Amino acid sequence: MVSVCLYFQVHQPFRLRRYSIFDIGKSHDYFDHAKNQQVMHKIAKKCYLPANKLIMDLINRTDGKFKASYSITGPALEQFEQYTPEVLDSFKELAKTGNVEFLNETYYHTLSSIFSKQEFAEQIALHQRRIKELFGQKPKVFRNTELIFNNEIANFVQQLGFKGMLAEGADHVLGWRSPNFIYTPKTAPGMKLLLKNYRLSDDIAFRFSEKSWSEWPLTADKFANWVNAVNGNGDVVNLFMDYETFGEHQWEDKGIFDFLGHMPKELLRHPDNDFVTPSEAITKYPAMGELDVHHIVSWADVERDLSAWLGNRMQQEAVKELYAMEQDIKSLGSRKLLEDWRKLQISDHFYYMCTKWFNDGDVHKYFNPYDSPYEAFIAYMNIVNDFKMQLKEGKESAYRKASMEIDTLLKTNSKVNKYKNKGIKDNSLSRKSRDFRKSKVGNRKV
Amino acid sequence: MRILMFGWEFPPLSSGGLGTACYGLTKALANRGVDITFVVPYAVEGEAEFVKLVSTSGIIKVRRINTLLKPYMSSKSYGEVRRKAKGPSMYGQSLFDEVWRYMHAAEKIAEEEDFDVIHCHDWMTFQAGIMAKKKKHKPLVVHVHATEFDRTGDTGVNQHVYEIERKGMHAADAIIAVSNYTKNKITRHYGIAPDKIHVVHNAVERSEKSFSEISALKKDNKIVLFVGRITLQKGPDYFLYAAKKVLEHNKNVRFIMVGSGDMEPFIVEKAAELGIADKFLFAGFLQGDELHKAYQMADVYVLPSVSEPFGITPLESMANNTPVIISKQSGVSEVINHCLKVDFWDIDQLSSKILSVLNYKALHEELRDNASLEVRKLSWDIPAQKCIHIYNQVLERNSIKI
Incomplete structure (x- = not known):
């Protein structure tokens, strides 16, 4: 018996505009709305709409x-609502079939699991609420940004109540073991782990159109045979990939939709095969072993680590500056600033600053709205500096406002006058006003 | 293989990138066993008209022709040099006379020398090359380091220079262009088929020396550097306007111009007019260790050229661990990635990027370290190998013709 578990990641970042050093203090609009709209329209047409239609057909054609x-991700959902509501509607239709499961992740597709557990938890909750509102499901399985995983994160995610989590089936994690079984993290014995079968997943996601690949062209029956070969040596084949694989990364004229359209039929030809959602997979199969992962793994690049986001000093500096503002922003209570700060956490911003592929020949493969990783860093840091100024001003004005409120309070409070008249110093009152001040502006100096 | 090379300058007696390129290329060719006789026009008082010298390396023979010729001169600036030079009755009346004299001297050298291929560097030597080709029926390769369109910024192209360039390119068996940027100019303006033009990018010698002495300027200031002739082609005015803008945001920056040229008086006056004369400094022409010191002292190097066929100076800067901002209108931008690129006319972009490199330490460090790795790959051996390949090609074709 082999179950196939398909998982698709849907994400579009809020791309930043070419924010110049001369914009600092003058403009607080950081996002390239025109570009974001244009990309969303393009990908909706090439990928999301035709792919959703096909998934719906497949559910109907196979009798469920x-x-x-x-x-x-949140940014994708927000941009669907704003630019292509028909895409969101088609996802809602899929949700109604009962054959589609929606997983939880960080709302803004962030690296918060590494930098702030508080923020990590808040973004998971935010995303969970949104998924419930839109699709009527409370996610039970968690998928961290870029499949970032280790013992510590697993433990934290289990504490949040998740029953399952996805991770990369990297060789250096598994060793001799197979990704085609369910595992459990050493630090989260109550949670099950689904590991990506990266060979079979990447055959579709990366190699599908690659003519130099010895298996090209990839057909549905050939692929089904590879999956069938797992029979007897595994329970579940986890095919995890970006949804944009269909129509955007691999083009329609290369036959990617035909492939997806025929794959279920070919797989179901074998009587022992079926399709499962992640929740079903972890219910259906027992954990076959324990995984002890101290270092961080992700699904990115050959390294399967964080070097795509945090590999150089620019990335480290940018991310450090950003997360250093967390407490100030949260104590200020401005919704607009909090939202912008979270949008600045989107991991893509750091990915664009990656220099490791930026050598001759590789430049063209390098998908990036900026001309170079350096330009990405400059725009980002200019924005961070403007943001810091906004934060400082916000704190100052909050402080002024709080002071004024206290003054008014003191003036109108008859009790004060009474004490004043008597010449008695009211310690409790001054403590109260200090507490009030604290609650408004936090405990820091401004 | 023996190559007769016609050039204008050869270090230490050189005033710009051309001399540097000829030096790097001939040294690498010599390392690969190529015999080179290098002919340069060279005016030394009291010396005989034709002096045959051997260079310090002992590998390349340097022959000198006595003229006032300097590489980047326009006809006008040559007139000025002529007026300044004393007792020049032995010299011709104009730059073109000098070119003519060079050509005839070359004819004589060609007769005396034994060689397989003629290799000419830029227009002033093209007639000499054609003459040598006629005399000895040897294949001619012309190497285009710059065209008249780069020097004059498309306006005021000197018809006579253009004609010489054009004739040289058409007479040549093969043309070497220092970049695709230059190749495009040649096909567009000179009516040459693209397949006759080989792109051979320049390279840079590795810089091993490091100077620890710290200039007093550096104590409280960041330093932005320009190295090049102060002429229209190099965009010194854009550098000046960017300086003005940068200084509005950060007073603790000093701008240094290394080089000289006909626009120098204009830039000096303009800097005073903009009120930044105390922060905008002129170091004059520098070479050797002095130049390396300048690179090492700078926090960022800027190449704001209006039209730069190649541009070796950014590579020199990178080799000296100083990040660079380069004009997109340059050949060098075809070979380096770890730098910042701007359109030369975009003062906002240029000043904004200068400020970014100065303000953001992580950016400075990443650019510096990645660029220094990148530039190591650009050794002169690569262009030398390409040249040898071209020599072999033209020799083969020549033998078929005969």
């Missing part, structure tokens, strides 16, 4: 045997 799962 076909199943799939998604995680859609």
Whole structure:
């Protein structure tokens, strides 16, 4: 018996505009709305709409045997609502079939699991609420940004109540073991782990159109045979990939939709095969072993680590500056600033600053709205500096406002006058006003 | 293989990138066993008209022709030099006379020398090359380091210079362009088929010396550097306007111009007019260790050229661990990635990027370290190998013709 578990990641960042050093203090609009709209329209047409239609067809054609799962990031959801509501509607339709599971992730597709557990938890809650509102499901399985995983994160995610989590089936994690079984993290014995079968996943996601690949062209029956070969040596084949694989990374004229359209039929030809959602997979199969992962793994690049986001000093500096503002922003209570700060956490911003592929020949492969990683860093840091100024001003004005409120309070309080008349110093009152001040502006100096 | 090379300058007697390029290329060719006789026009008082010298390396023979010729001169600036030079009755009346004299001297050298291929560097030597080709029926390779369109910024192209360039390119068996940028100019303006033009990018010698002495200027200031002739082609005015803008945001920056040229008086006056004369400094022409010191002292190097066929100075800066901002209108931008690129006319972009490199330490460090790795790959051996390949090609074709 082999179950196939399909999971698609849906994400579009809020791209930043070319924010110049001369914009600092003058403009607080950081995002390239025109570009974001244009990209969303393009990908909706090439990928999201035709792919959703196909998934719906497949569910109908197989009498509900076909199943799939998604995680859609907050920025993608917001941009669907804003620019292409028909995409969001088609996801809602898929949700109604009962064959599609929506997973939880960090709302803003961030690296918060590494930098702030508080923020990590808040973003998971935010995303959970949104998924419930839109699709009527409370996610039970968690998918961290870029499949970032280690013991510590697993433990934290279990504490949040998740029953399952996705991770990369990297060789250096598994060793001789197979990704085609369910595991459990050493630090989270109550949670099950689904590991990506990166060979079979990447055959579709990366190699599908690659003519120099010895298996090209990849057909549905050939692929089904590879999956069938797992029979007897595994329970579940986890095919995890970006949803944009269909129509955007691999083009329609290369046959990617035909492939997806035929794959379920070919797989179901074998009587022992079926499709499962992540929740079903962890219910259906027992954990076959324990994984003890101290270092951080992700699904990115050959390294399967964080070097794509945090590999150089620019990335480290940018991320450090950003997360250093967390407490100030949260104590200020400005919703607009908090939202912008969170949008600045989107991991893509750091990915664009990556220099490791930026050598001759590789430049063209390098997908990036900026001309170079250096330009990405400059725009980002200019924005961070403007943001810091806003934060400082916000704190100052909050402080002024709080002081004024206290003054008014003191003036109108008859009790004060009474004490004043008597010449008695009211310690409790001054403590109260100090507490009030603290609650408004935090405990820091401004 | 024996190459007769016609050039204008050869270090230490050189005034710009051309001399540096000829030096680097011939040294690398010599390392690969190529015999080179290098002919340069060279005016030394009291010396005989034709002096045959051997260079310090002992590998390359340097022959000198006595003229006032300097590489980057326009006809006008040559007139000025002529007026300043004393007792020049032995010299011709104009730059073109000098070119003519060079050509005839070359004819004589060609007769005396034994060689397989003629290799000419830029227009002033093209007639000499054609003459040598006629005399000895040897293949001619012309190497284009700059065109008249780069020097004059498309306006005021000197027809006579253009004609010489054009004739040289058409007479040549092969043309070497220092970049695709230059190749495009040649196909567009000179009516040459693209397949006759080989792109051979320049390279840079590795810089091993490091100077620890710290200038007093550096104590409280960041330093932004310009190195090049102060002429229209190099965009010194854009550098000046960017300086003005940068200083509005950060007073603790000093701008240094290394080089000289006909726009120098204009830039000096303009700097005073903009009120930044005390922060905008002129170091004059520097070479050797002095130049390396300048690179090492700078926090960022700027190449704001209006039209730069190649541009070796950014590579020199990178080799000296100083990040660079370069004009997109340059050949060098085809070979380096770890730098910042701007359109030369975009003062906002240029000043904004200067400020970014000065303000953001992580950016400075990443650019510096990645660029220094990148530039190591650009050794002169690569262009030398390409040249040898071209020599072999033209020799083969020549033998078929005969």
